[in-house]
Amino acid sequence: MNENVIEVTGLKKRFGDFEAVSGVDFSVRKGEIFGFLGPNGAGKTTTINMLCTMMKPTEGNATICGHDVLKEKKKVRESIGIIFQENTLDEKLTATENLMLHCRFYSVPKKERTTRVDEVLKMVELFEKKDDVVENYSGGMKRRLEIARGLLHYPNVLFLDEPTVGLDPQTRTHIWDYILELKNREGITIFLTTHYMDEAEYSDRIAIMDNGKIIALDTPSDLKDQIGGDMIELTTEDNSLAIEEIKSKYGNNVKTKGSAITLSVKNGSEFIAGFIKDLSVPIKNINLHRPTLNDVFLELTGREIRDEATGNGSKKPAFGHRRF
Amino acid sequence: MEAIYAVWHRDLIKFIRDKPRLLGSFAMPIMFLVIFGSGMSGALTSMFNTGGMQQFADFNYVSFIFPGIIAMTVFSTSIFSALSVVTDKEEGYMKEILVSPVSRTNVAIGKILGSTTVAVIQGLLMLVFVPIIGVEVTLKSILLLIPAMVMVAFTLSSIGLLVASTLKTSTGFQAVIQVIIFPMLFLSGAFFPLNGMPGWMNALVKINPMTYAVDMFKHIMLDVGSMNEILRQAMGLNLSLMGHTVSTIEEVVFIILLGSVFVLLATISFNRSE
Numbered sequence: 001m002n003e004n005v006i007e008v009t010g011l012k013k014r015f016g017d018f019e020a021v022s023g024v025d026f027s028v029r030k031g032e033i034f035g036f037l038g039p040n041g042a043g044k045t046t047t048i049n050m051l052c053t054m055m056k057p058t059e060g061n062a063t064i065c066g067h068d069v070l071k072e073k074k075k076v077r078e079s080i081g082i083i084f085q086e087n088t089l090d091e092k093l094t095a096t097e098n099l100m101l102h103c104r105f106y107s108v109p110k111k112e113r114t115t116r117v118d119e120v121l122k123m124v125e126l127f128e129k130k131d132d133v134v135e136n137y138s139g140g141m142k143r144r145l146e147i148a149r150g151l152l153h154y155p156n157v158l159f160l161d162e163p164t165v166g167l168d169p170q171t172r173t174h175i176w177d178y179i180l181e182l183k184n185r186e187g188i189t190i191f192l193t194t195h196y197m198d199e200a201e202y203s204d205r206i207a208i209m210d211n212g213k214i215i216a217l218d219t220p221s222d223l224k225d226q227i228g229g230d231m232i233e234l235t236t237e238d239n240s241l242a243i244e245e246i247k248s249k250y251g252n253n254v255k256t257k258g259s260a261i262t263l264s265v266k267n268g269s270e271f272i273a274g275f276i277k278d279l280s281v282p283i284k285n286i287n288l289h290r291p292t293l294n295d296v297f298l299e300l301t302g303r304e305i306r307d308e309a310t311g312n313g314s315k316k317p318a319f320g321h322r323r324f
Numbered sequence: 325m326e327a328i329y330a331v332w333h334r335d336l337i338k339f340i341r342d343k344p345r346l347l348g349s350f351a352m353p354i355m356f357l358v359i360f361g362s363g364m365s366g367a368l369t370s371m372f373n374t375g376g377m378q379q380f381a382d383f384n385y386v387s388f389i390f391p392g393i394i395a396m397t398v399f400s401t402s403i404f405s406a407l408s409v410v411t412d413k414e415e416g417y418m419k420e421i422l423v424s425p426v427s428r429t430n431v432a433i434g435k436i437l438g439s440t441t442v443a444v445i446q447g448l449l450m451l452v453f454v455p456i457i458g459v460e461v462t463l464k465s466i467l468l469l470i471p472a473m474v475m476v477a478f479t480l481s482s483i484g485l486l487v488a489s490t491l492k493t494s495t496g497f498q499a500v501i502q503v504i505i506f507p508m509l510f511l512s513g514a515f516f517p518l519n520g521m522p523g524w525m526n527a528l529v530k531i532n533p534m535t536y537a538v539d540m541f542k543h544i545m546l547d548v549g550s551m552n553e554i555l556r557q558a559m560g561l562n563l564s565l566m567g568h569t570v571s572t573i574e575e576v577v578f579i580i581l582l583g584s585v586f587v588l589l590a591t592i593s594f595n596r597s598e
Binding site: 052053054074077078080082084086087088089090091092093097101102104105106107149 | 326327329330333334337338341342415416417419420421422423424425426427
């Protein structure tokens with residue numbers, strides 16, 4: 001009937017005076033990876049919590065597989081799998097015990113339990129460690145086990161709330177391999193929240209969220225195309241003077257990004273050669289790259305996601321696609 | 325139904341795996357039996373003997389407090405077991421349970437049954453002291469003791485869950501439970517005969533539901549029938565409420581009623597909590 005697995009209209013959540021989610025509308029198609037990108041505190045987790053019946057919306061409504069999240073909680077819960085931002089495993093139990101409990105909570109048919117548990121454990125490569133107490137697992141293994149658990153009852157939609165937060169880059173890539181394999185093999189719909197730009201790139205469509213609102217919704221490439229061409233990022237001896245000059249000479253969209261200046265141009269590699277010669281303010285360094293989602297966010301809000309996303313620099317996402 | 329089993333089973337696995345908790349649960353009873361028991365026993369016996377009263381020759385303080393010790397173990401284990409509800413909230417596992425299609429009522433019942441089972445096992449484990457302290461326990465009294473422990477543990481587990489469902493931190497839970505459990509224990513007649521108390525204290529003892537549970541345990545474990553009337557009175561075994569001597573049947577009915585009320589309140593409260 002309906003190809004949209006998730007339908008959301010006018011969803012709001014207020015905590016006292018604070019409006020965490022201020023009226024969002026979107027729909028998620030069957031079989032796609034739908035990403036929610038935004039800084040911490042943008043309202044991503046609150047939205048997920050409302051969608052998976054853990055939180056009551058202040059206003060608006062949402063359906064999952066045609067079931068209303070307020071009126072048909074049980075039906076909704078049966079059709080979704082969730083990997084929460086924080087660990088929700090019972091660390092005193094073994095992997096198998098954790099998974100068996102999950103089978104019981106979701107009434108997985110008794111005969112299928114052992115096969116399914118083994119199957120998901122093999123998928124996330126934890127089969128050999130299945131009888132180890134989860135306490136002894138590494139962070140990445142725990143995450144993989146949670147993903148395995150989320151799939152045990154064959155959900156129609158899998159919610160991933162910051163699935164790789166706090167993990168090292170290698171483990172993150174590894175976990176994404178599983179997620180993508182899953183999408184291709186099972187055709188499962190995936191709803192993802194993240195503040196990592198590169199992670200959002202895996203999505204078929206992205207909703208960029210800021211201050212409780214969706215400020216853009218499109219495919220990653222279309223979002224980046226909105227910027228129009230390539231990004232030049234430079235630092236100069238006098239940034240404010242340089243901005244004045246660039247504005248008067250090229251009329252381009254110029255923005256400050258930390259201690260640097262960014263501007264978007266068509267045919268960047270040709271442009272940059274003349275640009276370096278023309279600019280009278282001495283350039284300290286300069287680079288040219290394809291727009292990233294961070295550039296999109298900067299374009300839309302005048303701020304960077306990563307400024308707010310990570311207070312310390314240690315968890316900064318690796319930026320790809322840099323070229324000259 | 326299966327969810328109830330799942331929640332119950334998890335609590336049991338964790339109980340069996342947690343050896344320090346098991347060993348620790350023997351600490352308090354040993355302290356009471358050995359230190360309190362030996363000390364009080366000597367003092368009381370010498371007091372009675374000075375009085376030269378023949379009727380007290382049979383008085384044995386250790387066998388008097390032993391049913392109280394078992395009751396104490398069952399009380400505190402069942403009420404404290406609800407701590408797992410709070411730690412599940414703290415550690416995140418509660419989310420896994422609550423986001424599943426399982427009804428919250430079933431989760432609550434599973435938790436209460438889990439705590440009840442653990443408490444009954446702990447209570448029965450106290451019987452290992454029987455040969456050491458030299459009290460006599462018949463098979464019949466053990467068989468009667470089990471259903472009595474189940475009733476009491478079920479009631480206290482419900483009270484524990486009721487408290488746990490309203491709190492978010494384990495330190496908060498422990499503080500609240502201490503405030504509830506200690507007055508309940510000390511004003512229940514578990515440690516001293518309920519005789520000659522000041523009026524205010526008598527009132528507190530009579531409204532304390534655990535008084536009736538402890539009395540029930542004593543009547544099951546002590547050979548009350550063969551005691552002479554004066555000894556029975558001295559040991560506080562003629563529990564009366566407003567001039568009426570309370571019978572064991574009445575106590576059973578009372579505890580079942582109380583358990584039903586609290587299981588209802590706990591389930592409602594657990595259903596409402598976020």
